Amino acid sequence: MGEKQERGKVALKGVLITRKNGSVRCPYDVVVGTWEETDTILKLWAKTVHGNAGFETCDFRVVFEDGNSYSGTHYLMQKDCFQRNILPAHIHRVCEDTRIGWDAEEFLARYDIPRAA
Helix, strand or coil, rough: CCCCCCCCCCCCCEEEEEECCCCCCCCCEEEEEEEEHHHHHHHHCCCCCCCCCCEEEEEEEEEEEECCCCEEEEEHHHHHHHCCHHHHHHHHHHHHCCCCCCHHHHHHHHHHCCCCC
């Protein structure tokens, strides 16, 4: 799959990304199997984000090998064309912002979600 799993962490099984709005007929679903493929799709979509709106909405569901999942919404912007680990970075930011409401540190320690480069 081209990605190095962090030792002892639960691996990614797949990601469903739903483009909720944008230049193509929406919603538009894509299923990928690696974080690298997730970046490829999000970068492709980011290239067509309308400049006036500033962002487009993408819902996602990340499924791990143990059957657990994580769902959310990412607001895709044109600048995402130049980022790495777009979705993992988003997940880390959300965990940091919401860590009081749940055990985000345990979640990040258990699952293989790369840090932004």
